[in-house]
Amino acid sequence: MPSLFRLSPPADPTTSRLQRDSIAFVLSDGRRIDVLRVRDPRARRLRLSVGERGPRLTLPPRVSLAAGERFLLEHRDWLTHQLAPREDDVQPLVPGEPGAVPLRGDRLALRWEGGRAARALLEDDAVVLQLPPRAGAAAAARALRDFYEAQARADIGRWLPAYLPGLPRPPRRIRLRVLSSQWGSLAPDGTLTLDLALVLGRPSAFHYVLVHELCHLVHADHSRAFWREVERRCPDWRDERDYFREEGRRLKAALHVLVG
Template identity: 30%
Template sequence: MNAMALPDAVLERLQISSSSRRKSIGIKVGPEGVRVLKPSSVSRADVMRLLQGRRQWLLEKLALQQQRLDERPDHHYGDGDSFAFLGQNLSLKISQGARENRVVREGDILLINLSSRGRKPAAERVRELLCQWYMAQALEYLGALSLRYAEQIGQRVGSVKVKLTRSKWGHCSRAGDLQYNWLILLAPVPVIEYLVAHEVSHLVHMNHSRDFWQQVAELCPDYLASRRWLKQQGHRLVI
């Protein structure tokens, strides 16, 4: 059986990497395509045979990923474009020719002043400024909420960072350092609170045991609805 037995939809978006530390083959299907992580001792031919056996599953997963991509909002980064922020919708108002780049919120309006020295297309510059603004807002908001929740359960937070990640919305290290995907600020507030409650609860339980979920429920009683929302709608949170 050869690679040609696989459909083009899989072959064109297939990445295979090896690691001497891996014990088994892992297959992940995401927006970037099909990624296979294999032990160094496993041949490419063996991988292809495995993928052929999962042909229908791969096609279904790729179709789902394409559907999710199609469901993402189509932004133009100009006047009137709208972005969610802590449960509200902010409308952009663009001003060009300013002395320096600046983002200012006035109620439900987000004023973006573009420097006259910029060389990139206006839409690209607006998007970059938006990302920077959201990152700053996320660090402040998520940091404060993390500290408040941690105090409620008698725990200490090491540090709080925000980062744009591909697969995880949050992470808690064994040292108590918390990291969040700043795009979560595009979600409704209850969903944001669930995510923070989830990561802060890992300060007590570094697992997803029954005790862990009880801890999450203590901080966020309605977490099940928010957890379900994030799984079903998280792919729409883009800038």
């Protein structure tokens, strides 16, 4: 049987740095994909995962490439299911072509108009992207990213005041970033960072992440006392956690497709 992979020489197990390459792989339904293979000196076991940038195979230092190949083949059906296309998958922006973009758990129609500067506006139940004549997809992506950040900050601005009186101090500042795995974090200096993809999903899930990170101003760990603080402010937090388990990867992937 011919190999389904482009194999490279084994990595030196003594190295302390991640090593990455690309693996060509055929799914159960015949689709051909690339899998990111990472040899991680900190990994203790083989691991296959799917993120917003696609599938990733992680190998510990002394696991052979052949063992990684067998592991991937054993999980081919699972990977095929994870990567199965859905009708509501977000498509890349193509200036001038109508489409739809996610916002707050809904899909809004996308319209294009000419304009003096690249910007996105919310009009009724649609997002309008205005572009100068020579602007292309990169300008549209930047405008949509700015639009998403403005919408996210508007949501935060509505929710945050209700929680400030019960906190030992307010966040030093709030940043919105495209995060690869986390949904939010709180730095020791009080800077709160939130994933921009949150504004694509349902508002209650975004609200939960904000509450979760604010509660770290009270307890810096994930102790029982911390979760009591979360429960008091967001009683349905378990439902939101389940939502992220079911839809989180697609939210992050959608943001990556739309704004990079």
